[in-house]
Amino acid sequence: MTTDSPVIPATAQQAARWHTLRTARDRSVYHITWRLGCAGRIDFDALAAAWQSVTDRHDALRSRFEERYGELTMIIEPSVEVTALLIEPDLPEAGTAAEKFARAAADLHLREFRLDEGPMGRLALVRIGDREELVLTVHHIAVDGWGMSILFEDLSAAYASLVRGEKPVFARDAVTFRDYAAKLRAEEAKGKWRRTLDHWRTALEGVTLTTVAHDHELARPTAVGDPGATVRYRFTAAAHAGRTALAQELGATPFSVMLAAWQIVLARGGERESTIGVRSMNRTTRSELALVGLVSNACLVRATVDDGASLREVIGAARDATWNALAHQSVPFPAVHAALPEETRSRLTNTKLTLNYLGPIGQNLTLGDIRLTMLEAPNRAARADMVVSYWDGGDGILTETEYNTEAYEEETVLRMMRDMDEVLVAAAADLDRPVGDLRVRTRSAPAAR
Structure with missing residues (x-):
């Protein structure tokens, strides 16, 4: 460390990840990897120079972490030399290139x-x-998904400049994570978190986490870092059209409709009351939207879905619950958890089910003028029982579900997605239909503690 390297307290989110990694079976659980197919030939020298320029530009990439006197600190180096890798496996026999790319x-x-x-x-x-x-990989202790998209936007701009023989030019000034972390500390010190903490103490009182019933009997509760895999599912055109129509008719966000569909599947699968984690971008200012760092947050949304309730009522309740959660998204969830009564904390060891809307993240990517395609993530560890992430595009709803392979078979995940698909279609056909009329194949259960 150089003498002018800023040393700041890590955020609550970063400290939580640090401590989880101490006991995680697979430390790659907090790696975010974008695997991108290229529709053109890349100039590697320009790529390497562009990578150095974005590392110079964003302080989160130049950070490292140390625990001092029981507190996690973030050290930001003024400069770090980085090297892009060029990997050229032996030319494979016909039919094996895809396997070699996946392995790499x-x-x-x-x-x-x-x-x-x-x-x-x-x-x-x-x-x-x-x-x-x-293949671009960042550690989730420093960068989140939205930050990854800003990072790649800058990488593309730098690459385009360099292949023209020019110095990198960016669309905006860089925003430092150091300033964002200082803002969080100031808000906490001034008592600005008090209202949100009070909200969550009330909202989560007596909460019980829900999960999809496991396929396999486990000797212990599932945990962050267990073996995992991902599987993709594309919703049918009818489900996509149905969700769009439902959102318009009920004044809901498409996310709220997706959340309601999952709540209905879990209710019909056996658990009337469900608690699902939702990922929030948690960026409400222009500077936060331009920040490469860990800003995203997690909230919990509870629902009780009775058989006699109409689909209209359930989706409307999910709409209202989502807006209510987002109104209290700014306080890091680890700080919320620490402020809860012990009885509540004991029920919330790890969120088991999470819904994550990725929006434009990872879509329509280019490196300079080279078109890129996001391929399936190479995750091998699970952050929860299931994390369902989805994108909206011109060709419909695409989901990528990360799941715990010790608890589930892939078919269970796909069955759940098909159930959600059918719920969206049924709701669009008749919003006043009772929930109890629907049939699902997914089984739900209280999460083990």
Whole structure:
């Protein structure tokens, strides 16, 4: 560490990740990897220079972490030399290139970050014959999904400048994570979190987490870092059209309608009361929207769905609950958890089910003028029983579900997605239909503690 390296207290989110990693079975659980197919030939020298320029630009990438006197600190180095990797496996026989690309992405994803040394990101170009893939990995202790999209936007701009023989030019000034962390500390010190903490103490009183019933009997509760995998599912055109119509008719966000569909599936699967985690972008200012760092947050949404309730009522309740949660999204969930009564905290060891809307993240990507395609993530560890992430696009709703492979078979995840699909179609056909008329194949259960 140089003498002018700023040392700041880590945020509550960062400290929670740090402590979870101490006992996680797989430390790659907080790696975010984008595997990107390339529709053109990349200039590797320009790519490497662009990667250095964005590392110079964003302080979160130059950070490292140390525990001092029981407190986690974030150290931001003024400069870090980084190197992009060029990986060129032997030219495979016909039919095996896809396997080699997948293997390379998985190996890069699993490669450990030294959090006490940094940096917090790495970039590789994998080249096999005339095909190429980019693999960008960051550590989730430093960068979230939205920050990843800003990082890639800057990488693309820098690359475009460099291939023209020009210095990198960016659309906006960089926003420092250091300033964002200072803002959080100031808000807490001034008591601005009090109202939100009071809200969550009331909202989560007596809460019980819900999960999809496990396929396999486990010797212990599932935990962050258990073995995991991802599977993709594309909703039918009828479900996509139905969700759009429902959102318009009820004045709801598409996210709220998706949340309601999951709540209905869980209710019909056996658990009338459900508690689902939702990921919030948690960026409400222009500077936060331009920030590369860990800003996103988690909230919990509770629902009780009776068989006699209409689909209209359930979706309307999910709409209102979502807006209520987002009104209290700004306080980091680890700080909320610490402020809860002991009885409530004991019920919330780890969120088991999470819904995450990715919006434009990872969509319509380019590197300079080279079009890129987001491929399935190479995750091998699970953050929860299931994390359902989805994008909206011109061709419908695409989901990628990360799930615990010790608890579930892939077919269970796909069955749940098909149930949600059918709920959306049924709701669009008749909003006044009672929930009890629906049939699902998913089974739900209280989460083990």
